[in-house]
Amino acid sequence: MATNKSKPPQFNVGDSVVLKSGGPVMTVSDPEDYHGQVNTQWFSGKKLERGSFPPEALNPAPPDAD
Numbered sequence: 672m673a674t675n676k677s678k679p680p681q682f683n684v685g686d687s688v689v690l691k692s693g694g695p696v697m698t699v700s701d702p703e704d705y706h707g708q709v710n711t712q713w714f715s716g717k718k719l720e721r722g723s724f725p726p727e728a729l730n731p732a733p734p735d736a737d
Contacts, residue, residue: 683713689733695735698702698724 682688686699688711697711700721700732704710 682726682729687736689732689736691715691728691730696732700734 682699682702684699684702686702687696688699688709691694695713695715696715699709699716700712701710703726704723706723707725709726709729710721710723711729712719712721
């Protein structure tokens, strides 16, 4: 039996995204790694941070986000 699940948004390298729960604007560095996660990076001050998140946990960043 098929389910009517909506697909998570498709992200591309360079897209700006935010976590649905909030947080900094992040840049997609790899839209799908080996585990189906979206790899992101962002700056915290001068330090480059990285994280991997399920695509379902991310939204495109609003156009006016810095």
